[in-house]
Amino acid sequence: MSANSVNRITLRRPDDWHLHLRDGAMLEGVIGETSEHFARAIIMPNLVPPVVKTADAIAYRDRINAVIPQGHDFTPLMTLYLTEGSNPDDVEEGYRNGVITALKLYPAGATTNSASGVRDFDKAMPVLERMASLGIPLCVHGEVTDPEIDIFDREAVFIDRVLDPLRTRLPELRVIMEHITTEDGVEYVKANDKNLGATITTHHLIINRNAILVGGIHPHFYCLPVAKREKHRQALRKAATSGDVRFFLGTDSAPHTDDRKESACGCAGIFTANNTVQLLAHVFEEEGALDKLEGFASVNGPQFYGLPLNGDKITLEKRSEAATFPSKIDTGDGPVTVFDPGFPIYWHYA
Ligand SMILES: NC(=O)N[C@@H](CC(=O)O)C(=O)O
Numbered sequence: 542m543s544a545n546s547v548n549r550i551t552l553r554r555p556d557d558w559h560l561h562l563r564d565g566a567m568l569e570g571v572i573g574e575t576s577e578h579f580a581r582a583i584i585m586p587n588l589v590p591p592v593v594k595t596a597d598a599i600a601y602r603d604r605i606n607a608v609i610p611q612g613h614d615f616t617p618l619m620t621l622y623l624t625e626g627s628n629p630d631d632v633e634e635g636y637r638n639g640v641i642t643a644l645k646l647y648p649a650g651a652t653t654n655s656a657s658g659v660r661d662f663d664k665a666m667p668v669l670e671r672m673a674s675l676g677i678p679l680c681v682h683g684e685v686t687d688p689e690i691d692i693f694d695r696e697a698v699f700i701d702r703v704l705d706p707l708r709t710r711l712p713e714l715r716v717i718m719e720h721i722t723t724e725d726g727v728e729y730v731k732a733n734d735k736n737l738g739a740t741i742t743t744h745h746l747i748i749n750r751n752a753i754l755v756g757g758i759h760p761h762f763y764c765l766p767v768a769k770r771e772k773h774r775q776a777l778r779k780a781a782t783s784g785d786v787r788f789f790l791g792t793d794s795a796p797h798t799d800d801r802k803e804s805a806c807g808c809a810g811i812f813t814a815n816n817t818v819q820l821l822a823h824v825f826e827e828e829g830a831l832d833k834l835e836g837f838a839s840v841n842g843p844q845f846y847g848l849p850l851n852g853d854k855i856t857l858e859k860r861s862e863a864a865t866f867p868s869k870i871d872t873g874d875g876p877v878t879v880f881d882p883g884f885p886i887y888w889h890y891a
């Protein structure tokens with residue numbers, strides 16, 4: 542990144558290493574919000590039914606490509622949903638043919654549409670072993686689902702009970718801890734120098750758990766893993782802005798219509814696709830680390846995945862008037878509320 546002055550920064554066009562696009566009318570409604578800002582995104586496979594086989598990923602990729610707005614240059618990077626029945630040969634073929642970039646591990650029941658996830662890791666070992674031997678990354682939703690474990694502890698317990706044993710068993714497996722939310726996650730990544738990276742979302746750099754619960758319940762700040770206490774947000778900010786190449790952007794932008802969020806049993810997920818880049822400029826400036834934004838948003842991710850860096854650039858500039866964002870995105874399924882950071886953003890696209 543070149544910092545011409547503190548009020549203007551130019552960086553390689555960012556990528557999003559964790560994104561939910563959904564399908565049908567929702568996909569059509571949200572795709573442009575990502576493809577306007579990002580060159581590539583890792584597309585989460587938690588559709589209903591999930592994207593399990595290479596043929597499913599090809600069909601889903603075709604549906605995504607069919608609705609990318611004209612003039613947008615965007616490449617969806619497809620993932621398969623790891624199940625106990627995943628077929629190693631199918632995974633290998635999808636990877637070798639350039640269809641598949643990674644697999645996604647959801648512990649069964651951990652989050653939105655995760656019922657097909659893994660219960661018994663022994664059953665997933667053949668495919669995990671094949672991935673390790675081919676270098677296919679595994680994206681992990683790192684929360685245990687044990688009802689005995691407090692929801693705020695589920696990430697830390699997952700590291701001890703599931704992730705560390707898995708990595709000890711298969712040290713060659715390349716793992717991305719998705720959307721880390723705790724100091725424990727940060728420390729675990731930092732303590733391991735090989736085959737481990739982590740994505741961090743925009744919203745977890747901005748809110749702590751008070752945003753969800755103080756002054757009434759705020760469903761648009763509810764996501765999984767749930768935001769934790771302030772010391773964890775501070776640890777995430779430090780990791781993201783440190784320049785450590787193991788940390789990179791995955792927005793986890795996860796659209797749900799307002800009626801499903803504002804409900805007696807509201808869905809988990811926060812939509813940040815359209816304001817992430819400007820919000821990140823604000824956060825990195827606050828941390829005195831604007832020079833680290835390009836690494837986090839545009840360099841560390843492709844390097845972890847072994848993919849080329851984007852050639853084109855974006856320029857952001859700080860102005861005296863605040864940027865405006867739509868408060869909702871209209872989709873054929875209904876409105877989706879956009880993440881509101883609760884403070885003005887002065888960074889604009891130049
Ligand atoms: N992050 C979320 O709160 N929700 C995601 C699922 C996920 O990433 O865990 C979704 O699909 O809605």
Ligand SMILES: [Zn+2]
Binds near residue numbers: 652682719765766
């Ligand atoms: Zn997740």
Ligand SMILES: [Zn+2]
Binds near residue numbers: 559560585793795
């Ligand atoms: Zn997600």
